[in-house]
Amino acid sequence: MTDSERQTDLLVVGSVAFDSIETPAGSVDNALGGSAIFASIAASYFGRPRVVAVVGDDFGADSYALLEGRGIDTRGIQKVAGGKTFHWKGRYHDNMKDRDTLDTCLHVFADFDPVLSPLLRRSSHVFLGNIGPRLQAQVLDQVEDPRFVGMDTMNLWISNALPDLKDVLRRVDVLFVNDDESHQLTGERQVLNAAREILELGPEYVVIKRGEHGALLFGNGLCRFVPAVPLSRVVDPTGAGDAFAGGFMGFIAGAGEITPSALTRAMRAGSVMASFACEAFSVGGLAAGDPAEIERRVAFLESMSA
């Protein structure tokens, strides 16, 4: 393993999707999305993440080119011949936060059976994107000696697969949830209490994502906050949470030691990536980030608390 591989040793598992989305700002059809896509592109600004996912025949050369152009290792993406990629159709309300799912077609995702290559099994950092907890566990089982594991989830799994979810939760270092999910998971409305209860379920840290209101990190006696980057235009918030987690995990994978300062900077990296994700449909905003603009937004977030 070269130094460069070692430094950027983040495995990202999650969904790959083609999304059809309506927001107050417009609409898009069959556009690249999914938790693995948003998270790995966000992480790619801090290293060379490796994606584990499943796609169909419709996942074409342009999609591979986009990911590989960002330095993402796509060898863990299984392509099912004759299959179709997961499809999600949704519509956002005027508040750009609430949304209705109009259609979900699992397609090849229904039979996703992730098998990791020897290289992927040696990943030091793992991000378990938002897929069912049994799949998350199946991936984690195959990683030989993970040093830091992040996990995302959603209301569906909290409702339908809580025992499995709790099993995974005991094995991860950080859980990413939003306010509603933290409430659903713990019954606690106050974020401080919800965070405490989640930490008792196993993870060392929990990050509570709050959309335009930023995010909080709790754990190891720390309480850290990062604002959202104020944006003059939000086009589509889809994937912002995945981008936050991907930026956070990518930063941590590149940072080496987990210090309070590294966690704060990881939160800023996540917040900046989420801001890019919101500025265009699909991965248009996220894939167009550049180091100078990232640096500018990170500095802006710092200045907001100066």
Next chain:
Amino acid sequence: MTDSERQTDLLVVGSVAFDSIETPAGSVDNALGGSAIFASIAASYFGRPRVVAVVGDDFGADSYALLEGRGIDTRGIQKVAGGKTFHWKGRYHDNMKDRDTLDTCLHVFADFDPVLSPLLRRSSHVFLGNIGPRLQAQVLDQVEDPRFVGMDTMNLWISNALPDLKDVLRRVDVLFVNDDESHQLTGERQVLNAAREILELGPEYVVIKRGEHGALLFGNGLCRFVPAVPLSRVVDPTGAGDAFAGGFMGFIAGAGEITPSALTRAMRAGSVMASFACEAFSVGGLAAGDPAEIERRVAFLESMSA
């Protein structure tokens, strides 16, 4: 004017009320409240504010004692013989944010005609709490040479008295509003755009209060954020916004020069005062703050962004 008077030269005008409130945490009847009360108690931790308000016979010695015990100058409180103090009755939803007004009795407030004493006219700092904009203007007209003026408002005045409100807005240094009010005032949903539009209406700064999500300050090229203090128990959020503004204005009145750092520290003072306000019904939490606990919470807010 003594040095001590000069340093703490904050005039606070607003409502004094007896509130009957139900929240998921319990209920209280005819408890001391109102914007002038919450704001002046919050400001009292940073100086000796002077209150201008109107009350009825039912505003008793215990209420005066509470305010004067906190060093608040109550000589500007007009007591109307035979009158009753403003009464508000409300019920909060489970989210501790939305609320229904069940009853409003203006009583003596209906004829509030603030006339400032010579001492009050020489106030250098003024906080125009949430009362009708014409009353706010009437108070401001009497202050000879105000150095820094803060203004609060609410949805009612934005709907019913917008021209008057805009007249006052042109004359103040900082406006305090919440997210919904900023949207209502400007038609802009994105906080960045709403803030820009508000700044074009006159004030040098605008503070957007976001409850448990903290607050943002914009103006003079600055964008500053302060988180809310995470609380394990919220009893009653009534007055938290007034307490934020009072803490902010009290800090600024004591700080002298308006520097970016003073503004950040004023935001933290506001956030800490709002946290006290939420921890008990009426002024129970706010009046029980002590310097050591204030210092602890300010340090905690600082550490959240470290």
